[in-house]
Amino acid sequence: MESKSTFSVKELNxxxxxxxxxxxxxxxxxxxxxxxxxxxxxxxxxxxxxxMTGMLDKDSGHISLDSHNIGEMPAYRVPFYGLVRTYQTxxxxxxLSCLENAMIGALGVGxxxxxxxxxxxxxxxxLGLGDKIDLPAQSLTxxxxxxxxxxxxxxxxxxxxxxxxxxxxxxxxxxxxLLSLLKPMPHSKKIGIIIVEHDMRLIMNLxxxxxxxxxxxxxxxxxxxxxxxxxxxxKAYLGSAAS
Amino acid sequence: xxxxxxxxxAINVLSMGSLYALISLGLVFVFGIxxxxxxxxxxxxxxxxxxxxxxxVFTGLPWLLVFLFGILAGVAVGFFSELVxxxxxxxxxxxxxxxxxxxVSVILQRLFQxxxxxxxxxxxxxxxxxMNIQILGVITPLRNLLIIGTxxxxxxxxxxxxxxTTLGVAMRGASENFVTARLMGVPANLMISVAxxxxxxxxxxxxxxxxxxxxxxxxxxxxxxxxxxxIAVVIxxxxxxxxxVVGGYVYAFxxxxxxxxxPSSLLSFRDAFMFAxxxxxxxxxxxxxxxxxxxxxRVG
Numbered sequence: 002m003e004s005k006s007t008f009s010v011k012e013l014n015x016x017x018x019x020x021x022x023x024x025x026x027x028x029x030x031x032x033x034x035x036x037x038x039x040x041x042x043x044x045x046x047x048x049x050x051x052x053m054t055g056m057l058d059k060d061s062g063h064i065s066l067d068s069h070n071i072g073e074m075p076a077y078r079v080p081f082y083g084l085v086r087t088y089q090t091x092x093x094x095x096x097l098s099c100l101e102n103a104m105i106g107a108l109g110v111g112x113x114x115x116x117x118x119x120x121x122x123x124x125x126x127x128l129g130l131g132d133k134i135d136l137p138a139q140s141l142t143x144x145x146x147x148x149x150x151x152x153x154x155x156x157x158x159x160x161x162x163x164x165x166x167x168x169x170x171x172x173x174x175x176x177x178x179l180l181s182l183l184k185p186m187p188h189s190k191k192i193g194i195i196i197v198e199h200d201m202r203l204i205m206n207l208x209x210x211x212x213x214x215x216x217x218x219x220x221x222x223x224x225x226x227x228x229x230x231x232x233x234x235x236k237a238y239l240g241s242a243a244s
Numbered sequence: 245x246x247x248x249x250x251x252x253x254a255i256n257v258l259s260m261g262s263l264y265a266l267i268s269l270g271l272v273f274v275f276g277i278x279x280x281x282x283x284x285x286x287x288x289x290x291x292x293x294x295x296x297x298x299x300x301v302f303t304g305l306p307w308l309l310v311f312l313f314g315i316l317a318g319v320a321v322g323f324f325s326e327l328v329x330x331x332x333x334x335x336x337x338x339x340x341x342x343x344x345x346x347x348v349s350v351i352l353q354r355l356f357q358x359x360x361x362x363x364x365x366x367x368x369x370x371x372x373x374x375m376n377i378q379i380l381g382v383i384t385p386l387r388n389l390l391i392i393g394t395x396x397x398x399x400x401x402x403x404x405x406x407x408x409t410t411l412g413v414a415m416r417g418a419s420e421n422f423v424t425a426r427l428m429g430v431p432a433n434l435m436i437s438v439a440x441x442x443x444x445x446x447x448x449x450x451x452x453x454x455x456x457x458x459x460x461x462x463x464x465x466x467x468x469x470x471x472x473x474x475i476a477v478v479i480x481x482x483x484x485x486x487x488x489v490v491g492g493y494v495y496a497f498x499x500x501x502x503x504x505x506x507p508s509s510l511l512s513f514r515d516a517f518m519f520a521x522x523x524x525x526x527x528x529x530x531x532x533x534x535x536x537x538x539x540x541x542r543v544g
Contacts, residue, residue, distance in 0.1 A: 104413055
């Protein structure tokens with residue numbers, strides 16, 4: 002029996018020079034779930050991810066993974082407790098091979114060399130990069146680089162993965178492929194996923210729950226179909242589109 | 245040009261280039277990981293050279309042990325200077341680190357001047373270093389062949405380490421994108437310590453062959469190899485380990501070509517010609533021969 006893990010954020014705050022980028026946001030997630038984090042541009046989604054992974058220091062609030070208070074840890078300790086992320090702008094190691102890229106995800110959390118290589122190969126194959134294992138990462142297409150980042154994150158064998166706009170720059174077809182790769186992961190890998198994305202089709206098809214931010218505040222949360230019809234949400238999106 | 249001159253030229257380029265490659269590799273290892281241009285690197289070499297001097301003159305240790313301790317001294321000064329001087333400033337800014345490296349450099353130079361002697365000391369060199377070897381009619385001191393062999397072995401070992409060990413893969417990741425590697429859990433302090441240790445190790449090896457060539461050690465001796473390292477790095481590329489090696493050999497090649505071709509009246513200006521070429525590199529190919537990797541992008 003595998004017990005579920007819980008990731009939770011309580012009353013998180015962050016200001017940049019007086020501007021509230023994240024305003025009293027709370028959310029929680031269990032392994033096996035996918036939470037969509039959406040909102041207009043500048044609503045604080047990436048800031049929230051940076052706070053959750055310790056890349057930015059919060060002003061106040063709590064971030065915990067099971068009993069671990071990861072909100073008080075330096076960013077490089079966070080992966081050890083099972084929280085990893087990908088980046089909106091791709092941050093792979095361009096001159097390293099795909100295998101080495103994925104391996105670093107595992108090595109970083111202390112996995113032994115051989116085991117790291119085995120994990121990396123498995124994940125690369127699973128994500129359809131099996132025939133590109135020895136190629137330098139910079140030779141990959143944009144889509145493959147995005148997948149490589151996901152493989153690298155998964156190689157750390159996390160409990161929770163934060164995806165920051167994984168479909169940005171992908172076309173419709175590629176986004177569908179991404180969807181079909183991500184869809185089974187919460188169960189097959191027993192992980193929880195928080196995904197920031199503007200592609201609503203991906204969000205609606207992938208997420209169990211949505212969390213909507215605007216001006217750093219939570220304006221709605223709940224099931225995708227409920228959130229979609231929430232007047233506040235509609236207003237936030239149309240409002241931002243009109244401005 | 246007959247075959248003999250060509251061979252002599254090749255040996256000169258390869259031996260000089262090997263030494264220069266090791267010098268610049270030591271610089272780039274640290275630069276790659278922490279983006280610090282370490283001005284104290286020359287003094288790492290000086291420290292090793294002084295250890296060679298003291299052990300060589302005042303003890304009857306066998307040469308191999310003298311060399312070993314010389315290299316260990318380089319490793320130690322690399323490791324401890326990072327721990328004591330650089331680590332406290334690392335989180336501040338690169339500028340702070342750069343100034344710190346000037347400070348470490350000057351402090352070490354003054355320590356040598358006050359604690360040892362401002363005058364140069366003769367470093368004993370094992371007799372076999374200067375033993376002349378004849379290959380196909382070309383006579384060359386054995387040390388020229390030793391530095392080539394040593395460099396080949398060291399480069400092979402370093403390549404194997406960087407490619408096939410956990411540490412090596414992590415170091416290459418960290419040198420490409422330190423922040424991202426760190427966020428994946430790669431331990432920053434360890435990576436930087438290892439970079440300084442490798443840098444100090446290379447400085448130690450360089451000291452052996454450098455002092456064998458010049459025959460002496462003095463407080464300010466680090467300046468010349470440091471300058472050579474910079475030039476090699478400018479030519480080869482600051483952002484790539486292979487680039488720094490290539491840069492060292494290209495530097496030696498250009499320098500030897502200049503020695504051969506310049507009329508004797510201009511020979512004393514050889515370095516001026518060298519610098520002109522370096523300036524040309526900076527203008528025409530500022531990223532060096534091997535481009536390596538630039539990472540300008542910040543947190544997404």
